[in-house]
Amino acid sequence: MASLSPLGGFCGKGAQALLLEALTAGPLSAKQVHSCVVKSGGRITYQGIHKALGELALQGVVERQKQDYVISSKWLEAVERFASSVRASGADPTPGFYAFESPCAAEKFVIDFFLNRPVRGRPVMVLGWSHFWMPLFIDEYQKIRSHDLMEKYDMHSVSYATKAIDKWCDKFWQKNGLKTRIGVSDLYGDVVASCGYVAVFYYPAGFRRQLDLLYANKRSPAEFDTGAFFQRNFASKDRTFVSLMKSDELCKQVQGHILAAFN
Numbered sequence: 001m002a003s004l005s006p007l008g009g010f011c012g013k014g015a016q017a018l019l020l021e022a023l024t025a026g027p028l029s030a031k032q033v034h035s036c037v038v039k040s041g042g043r044i045t046y047q048g049i050h051k052a053l054g055e056l057a058l059q060g061v062v063e064r065q066k067q068d069y070v071i072s073s074k075w076l077e078a079v080e081r082f083a084s085s086v087r088a089s090g091a092d093p094t095p096g097f098y099a100f101e102s103p104c105a106a107e108k109f110v111i112d113f114f115l116n117r118p119v120r121g122r123p124v125m126v127l128g129w130s131h132f133w134m135p136l137f138i139d140e141y142q143k144i145r146s147h148d149l150m151e152k153y154d155m156h157s158v159s160y161a162t163k164a165i166d167k168w169c170d171k172f173w174q175k176n177g178l179k180t181r182i183g184v185s186d187l188y189g190d191v192v193a194s195c196g197y198v199a200v201f202y203y204p205a206g207f208r209r210q211l212d213l214l215y216a217n218k219r220s221p222a223e224f225d226t227g228a229f230f231q232r233n234f235a236s237k238d239r240t241f242v243s244l245m246k247s248d249e250l251c252k253q254v255q256g257h258i259l260a261a262f263n
Contacts, residue, residue: 018044018054020061020071024239025205027068036205076239094245095197099239103203104139104230105241110192110199111145113244114151117195125153125194126258128187130203131161131211132169132180136221138232150178153194158184158261164219181261193254204242207233 012207022028022036033121036048041138044052056062063072076099113124134146149155158181161164164181174179190201208232218224 004111005179009038015111019049019056020241021202022205023062023069023071024202027070029068031253033069052231061178074132091135095244098242098244101237101239102235103201103207103238103240104142104234106201107234108142108145109203110242110244111142111149114192114194114197115145115149117197119152119195121153122154123195124255125149125155125192125260126255127155127157127193128184128191128254128258129157129159129161130187130190131163131209131215132157132159132166132182133211135170135172136165136169136226137234139235141229155179156181156258156262158182158187158188158258160184161215163215165215168221171209179262184258186257191201191249191254193258196246196248196251198247198250198254200243202243204240205236207238207240 018037019033022033025036028036030046030049030053033053034046035043037044037049053062057064057069060072061075062069098106098109100109135143138146156179159170160183162183170180170182192199192201214224214229
């Protein structure tokens with residue numbers, strides 16, 4: 001499992017995780033990687049980027065192409081084969097690093113994982129997002145399963161963004177009984193935590209750019225075609241990663257930080 005999950009043990013969006021997310025955009029120089037990581041909120045020096053790239057190269061996660069770095073195709077193939085075998089067998093996913101063909105597929109995996117957890121009562125679940133986008137960008141399967149998730153867990157969802165569409169989604173969920181907050185700082189990235197498990201999403205750089213651009217220029221869902229945007233950006237093939245971790249300590253840490261926004 002370790003050979004397929006080199007980032008599975010990192011807590012939240014650490015340097016290597018942010019670096020990997022940046023490299024989903026394609027070949028980048030160390031300087032370009034540093035710029036992307038800083039823009040994503042990472043606090044790391046240029047020297048730190050070089051060190052992290054070196055560590056990932058030793059693990060076989062990234063490769064050099066002249067002056068640029070790329071995610072290793074062999075590593076990606078191994079991760080994807082593992083994720084496909086888990087999904088095909090119907091086996092209970094174990095902690096590790098998973099690769100999916102689209103953001104939508106990654107989100108379905110996490111929804112199903114937590115729905116299949118045996119729980120007592122109605123445990124707390126926290127969710128942290130770069131933007132609120134549900135219920136705007138989901139298919140019918142996600143809509144039904146997300147409703148089931150809300151019934152099973154006491155959900156608290158937050159985002160650090162405060163754009164008009166974030167506010168629209170925030171109001172929608174509050175009207176439907178979900179506890180939400182926007183403008184919450186220092187999140188652990190796009191994350192879900194409950195029952196000792198933490199799932200962190202690593203969305204493609206291009207996907208994030210399109211989402212940020214939309215939210216910066218639109219003030220209401222009525223101003224654009226939500227279905228078309230979903231198909232172009234959430235459902236289309238664009239490799240997306242999920243790090244699934246089993247750690248009571250980390251889960252409590254993530255939950256404590258997000259729940260503090262509701263005090």
